[in-house]
Amino acid sequence: MTLTNLPEPDQEVVARSSTIIKDLEQLVARDAVISDEEGRRAFEADALTAYRQMPLAVVLPQTTEEVSKVLRYCQQNRIKVVPRGAGTSLCGGALPAADAIVVGVSKMNRILGVDYENRAIRVQTGITNLAISEAVGAQGFFYAPDPSSQLACTLAGNIAMNSGGAHCLKYGVTTNNVLGVQIVMMDGEIVELGGPHLDAEGYDLLALVIGSEGQFGIVTEATVRILRKAEMARPILLGFDNCEAAGLCVAAIIGSGIMPVAIEFMDKPAIEVSEAFAKAGYPRDVEALLIVEVEGSEDEISRLLSYIVEIVMPFDPKAVEPSTSPEQSERIWKGRKSAFGAFGRISDYYCMDGTIPLARLAEVLPKISQICANKGLKVANVFHAGDGNLHPLILYDANNEDEAQRAELAGAEILKLCVAVGGCLSGEHGIGIEKRDLMGVQFSEADLNVQMRIRSVFDPDWLLNPGKVFPLEMSEKAGAAGSRLRRFPFERIA
Amino acid sequence: MISGCAERGLPIEVVGSGSKRAIGRPMESAVTLTTTSLRGIALYEPSELVMSAGAGTPLSAVEVELAGRGQMLAFEPIDLGPASGGPQGAQTIGAVFATNLSGARRIQSGAARDHLLGIKGVNGRAELFQVGGRVMKNVAGYDVSRGLTGSWGTLAVLTQVTFKVLPWPEASVTIVFLGLPDDIAIELLCLAMGQPFEVSGAVHLQAAVAERLDHPGLKSRGKSVTALRLENFANSVATRKQRLKEGLRVYGNALELDNRESIEFWSELRRLSVMPYGPSLLWRISTKPTTAPKLVAGVKRYMPVKAFYDWSGGLIWLEVPATDDAGTAEIRRVVAIHGGHATLIRAEPAVRASVEVFQPLGPAVERLTRGLKEAFDPAGILNPGRMYANI
């Protein structure tokens, strides 16, 4: 996969590499700078592994002050910076560049304070998503957004991507659960936005920072909401002989007033692969499977599950299996949770992420299969149905250059289809380099200008996470304009 | 019109219905732009929980339409009209998002900003733009729609808003404790919020505020009122109520408001009718719940106060006597000690012109704020000075 052009590295900066590395070693603890080939190799890609580039150097600071020093130095010396958490981004959001240094927060992973009374926790952002929930779990609390990558991904990455997860249907995504952040601006200034209270003063800068894909600053600390866990949760497994019925059923459940914590969807190809691997006992003679999970007390759950059964009956389900025990719940989830891994065992796959209005599901799924079939590829769907967030997995062989390109082309067509039916290019993985050049499909030039001007407010020289989010020529133009304004401020006219 | 004004640098006052006109710093503007002709519901998909409406659509029209399908705006937008001397029930849906006004259910369901999915608008450069969309999850591009909530018309004129709606709960019940002092009451509210019962309203009204309630059983007691709301299916509400009461027994016997009474009680709070228009001043203070009683006690050392705590204590509506400077120096000093921020909601124009109405910003945040203003509205024509001088 190499369809997306990466920005040309600035040879002048590359030529200064050894000076830059020496300077960095003065600014932070010596072992915080990684400059050897082997060390840098570990950072050459994120989870969009088709794209790789060695960074000039990697810095893993231990404190916000170190981050600040590094950024100030880079600003002064016009060096680009790629922020990094755990590198699980699926859109190339953390992909390095040869003329950029990677600043990773993975060593900054401490919990700074837990406040159960006010239901908030303060952490350094290099902490993994799961570690937050684990830290408060014993007291019966949890941090709600739960990307499937939660064991590895960091809060920093979640904030940059505004990540979601299966439980977001009920509890919202990252932006709905973060109260405040500490962010280091490109000029080294350390800024607090929001705080432990529920709304911040003035403009909603926090909303802008969350989802800014590492282009506004480096977030080093955050205060996030923790919630009391429900007493228990239990799923029901539903099978249908056509995808349309499953789609309608999702709409009916959501419209009924029940607020499930999750509604997950798997189509036939996904069921088959997952069954072959996880053997969760899913029905094999259905076209679509739903897993609907509800929460509450024992009593409430059984009532809700019977209510769901009542709602789904008119849609003629071929399988109805409400869980009655923790073991059964585990088995029902097992197939879904291991689906991605199961695909990984049989093939390379390209995981897409677009959102559509739920009502269009029945029409979109066959079109997705058609798009892939036209390119001679297979596709499977495993996704968060409650909010219309699709994750088509396009299967391909990474060693076959032609097939890889076809997969990428099919992916772009699928995303265009999402936009055409009223949806969007990304539900939770972000734009990064992957969907950068598709932004014009969803937004007009004026729309993009509004966004790019905001970026210039936070990072006037466009040094942070270069070449991402916006079509390359647009960001190169804006970046060049930004640095010109810096040097000749009198040019700054409306 | 905006391009004409931008060329000549003419300031524009941006209003919906004008119900919140008396809030913020008074402005000198040449022209008033109202969105009231941008009315109408463009899209409503009950099974997808989404609606789009012209920014000038009255909130009441939106809510009537939703109620027809058993749905609601879960963030329960409050109506600042009556408390600030404006009309009741007049506000537009665009203004609700532009000011990010959320009511009691904010603690459970999120704020107005959390329900906004997308907007169309016009910035001070007279450019039409759109951000976000109509789907529930959307991370394509920066989250500009949410970024515009709380900007009070100073960055862009919203023309259309798309937002998430939710089904009305089947049943609502409220349990009430009487006569608790502020600190004990907030302790109780925080404890309740930490239970797995999904409390969707947690308020405390000092006795002097509670006596303004309409509810006959609550107004005449001469006691403070501490209330917790549960909403869900009827069965759930019934059992959760019992268990919640058991857990809170040490705080005394609780009264109960049944479904009808409960709905009435919370809609009174939504209109802020316990903080009625009058000569006294009204502040809105956001802070950490557990510090709220200390903050109120701190202000009380300087002036008489009447407090209504919402959001489990995280939001304080504070009534103080009228003075020329609105007690600004003292209140800001106390807020600075405890953390949080304060906005002067009700005061004479002369007072609002002479003090900082919105929380003064730290230098870095102010720089970003000015940068955004410059990015959206370089000529400074949209609601200039409404929030901050020269912004």
Ligand SMILES: Cc1cc2nc3c(=O)[nH]c(=O)nc-3n(C[C@H](O)[C@H](O)[C@H](O)COP(=O)(O)OP(=O)(O)OC[C@H]3O[C@@H](n4cnc5c(N)ncnc54)[C@H](O)[C@@H]3O)c2cc1C
């Ligand atoms: C198997 C798998 C499953 C996944 N499931 C989900 C899912 O269910 N939901 C979902 O939303 N995503 C999912 N993802 C995508 C990914 O995990 C998320 O995007 C995650 O938030 C990335 O976190 P990270 O720490 O790995 O960040 P990275 O990949 O390191 O970086 C992500 C972005 O954040 C920026 N960034 C990193 N640190 C900072 C910082 N301190 N300050 C500013 N910007 C910073 C980077 O520049 C980059 O743009 C999945 C990925 C994989 C591999």
